[in-house]
Amino acid sequence: MTSATDETTDFQETHDRIREVYGEVPDVLAEGLKSLINTCRTASVETSGASSEANSGASSGNPLWDHRDVVLITYADQVRALGLSPLQTQHRFLTDNGLEQLIRCVHLLPFCPSTSDDGFSVADYLAVDPEFGTWDDIHALGRDFDLMYDLVLNHSSQAHEWFQGFIADNPQYAEFYATADPSEDLSSVVRPRSLPLLTPFETPSGTRYVWTTFSADQVDLNYANPQVMLRMITTLVEYALRGARIIRLDAIAFLWKQIGTSCLHLPQTHAAVKLMRHVLDRTVPGTIVLTETNVPHQENISYFGDGNDEAHMVYQFSLPPLMLDAIHSGDTGVLADWMRSLSLPSDQTTYFNFTASHDGIGVRPAEGLVPPERIDRLVQIVRDHGSRIGMRANSDGTESPYELNITYLDAVADRRTVSAAEHSRRFLATQAIMLSMRGVPAVYFHSLVGSPSDIDAVKTSGIPRRINRHKYDAEELNAALSNPDSLQRRVFEGYRRLLEVRRRHVAFDPKADQEVLDLPTDGLIGFVRTAADGQRVGVIANLTDQPRTIRIDPVKVSYQCDVLAQEDLSNAMPLSLRPFQVRWLK
Structure with missing residues (x-):
């Protein structure tokens, strides 16, 4: 039980965190957070020893993560069937295929009622879209998997009751949304999309120009108003109480607005993340904070803070374009050098590794790492494969590539020119x-099942990102995976095999050391993972279309077998690799 002295000290820390954001301690926020923390503590004491939906990792002494952690990224309505909600249908698909044994956590992309952007324009933060199912469906999924939710906190939908109150001049919501005078110089603001930054809305008191970073329907919340901060932190805690082990802070880099700046990664934004982490640690300890910042690497990892006060995890946004560059250029040197540069500030932090998600393959995270001409080549390859390029507006009025809109499967090769095998x-x-x-690795649903790029969805909707957001009918999906010679079946079975083998090796624990090997950079890359108990796995990859033979330093990697190929090997003999073969040596 928390003593009075400890409680006083704790709330002083809360006040310090609030002051970092606002330069002062607004009473409404301080009192609101104190009430929230005390309520959660009281509930925790009352339910001590009983089962709870809330994550309890750190509070029960369990580690934040281990080698069994794999996250599946998926939409709540990814798979549909008659007679079941989409959430129930997807749950059935996952368990029918034994994936609860291979995947530990399911990231449900925004499942709240929404008016645009495939869920990222939220109209009610605490409801489940009835088209997808119910909270009971989500909690049922949570009995077989850990869960990860999105907090879409930069903006809400125009349809949200807060915004409706705002445009009705309801004084309760008068300062809930960020506004600006269109005559002011906003040229320094970093834009993720080539759309107007301000959108006019008529109100009884006149025209209000609202900040709309992503689209006219996605209206930016005003975190300079401590009431907004309190509402969103309360929502954050509620998500954890409703079963979220990991909470993704969507588009967090754009949170704070200050005219005359880039409005990206401002000190107040970092301070806001620290405040959110502080409150979660005191209300639902063990909940993992993941920041989503699709920016160059050094900017991205700044959200680790000092390693103990900000994000637990950051997306490894540079990985998808660097891997793609390596496989198309035949030069693995850039990827290897970048991997050597990776470090973590504490054992309370790790990377969220992925190659594909619901968005495109970000180009900005490769800036400063890959020569511009090789980025241009990736853009051209994606166009040659029949896919799309997302553009962003620059401050000088020009446009630059922002993301490659294509499934990762179709980005690595042109299905029109290579065999399925x-x-x-x-x-x-x-x-x-x-x-x-x-x-912690994250697998997008369409990578797992080998989905092709959905060009028809792009043409029908006019939305390039729909290219890798295909929604399946259950019969359609099962038929696509039933043909043993099809590309989708090959990918699905191959992926399941990777996950099955990975789960058996503690050297893949996020805490295990990683050392990049000195191998020829003409298509080869290798590294060694070493667990705390000394167990090792050497990872050697040939990303070329030619067979290779190399010798591995037995001091770095002592091995007797390839656990992926189930092949006995000897350190004394050269190591052979087929085209595009990856060996896990032990």
Whole structure:
């Protein structure tokens, strides 16, 4: 039980965190957070020893993560069938295929009622869209998997009751949304999309120009108003109480607005993340904070803070474009050098490794790492493969590539020119590397099942990102995976095999050390993972279309077998690799 002295000290820390954001301690926020923390503590004492939906990792002494952690990224309505809600249907698909044995956590992309952007324009933060199912469906899924939710906190939908109150001049919501005078110089503001920054709305008191970073329907919340901060932190805690082990802070980098700046990664934004982490640690300890910042690497990892006060995890946004560059250029040197540069500030932090998600493949995270001409080549390859390029507006009025809109499967090879067998080998090589790297791996549903780019969805909707957001009918999905010679079946079975083998090796724990090997950079890359108990796995990859033979320093990697190929080997003999083969040596 918390003593009075400890409680006083704790709330002083809360006040310090609030002051970092606002320069003062607004009473409404201080009192609101004190009430929230005390309520959660009281509930925790009352339910001590009983089962609870809330995550209890740190509070029960369990580690934040281990080698069994793999996250599946998926939409709540990813799979549909008659007679079941989409959430129930997807749950059934996952368990029918034994994936609860291979995947520990399911990241449900925004499942709240929404008016645009496939869920990222939230109209009610605490409801489940009835088209997808119910909270009971989510809690049922949570009995077989840990859960990860999105907090879409930069903006809400125009349809949200807060915004409706704002445009009705309801004084309760008068300062809930960020506004600006369109005559002011906003040229320094970093834009993720080539759309107007301000959108006019008519109110009884006149026209209000509201900040709309992502679209006119996605209206930016005003965190300079402590009432907004309190509402959103309360929502954050509620998500953890409703079963979220990991909470993704969507588009967090844009949170704070200050005219005359880039409005990106401002000190108040970092302070806001620290405040959110502070409150979660005191209300639902063990909940993992993940920041989503699709920016160059050094900017991205700044959200680790000092290693103990900000994000537990950050997305490894540089990995997808660097892996793609390596497999197309034949030069693995950039990828290897970047991997050597990776470090973590504490054992309370790790990377969220992925190659694909609901968004495109970000180009900005490769800036400063890959020569511009090689980025241009990736853009051209994606266009040659029949896919799309997302653009962003620059301050000088020009546009630059922002993301590659294509499934990662179709980005690594052109299905029109390679066989299904070779295509799957190329793709699974990239996934085997990602799954091996230090951090928690995340697998997008469409990578798992080998989905093709959905060009028809782009043409029908006019939305380039729909290219890798295909929603399946259950019969359609089962039929696609039933043909043993099809690309989708090859990818699905190959991926399941990778996950099955990975789960058996503690050297893939996020805490295990990682050392990049000195190998030829003409398509080869290798590294060694070493667990705390000394267990090692050497990862050697050939990302070329030619067989290779190399010798591995037995001091770095002493091995007797390849656990992926189930092949006995000897350190005394040269190591052979087929085209696009990845070996896990032990």
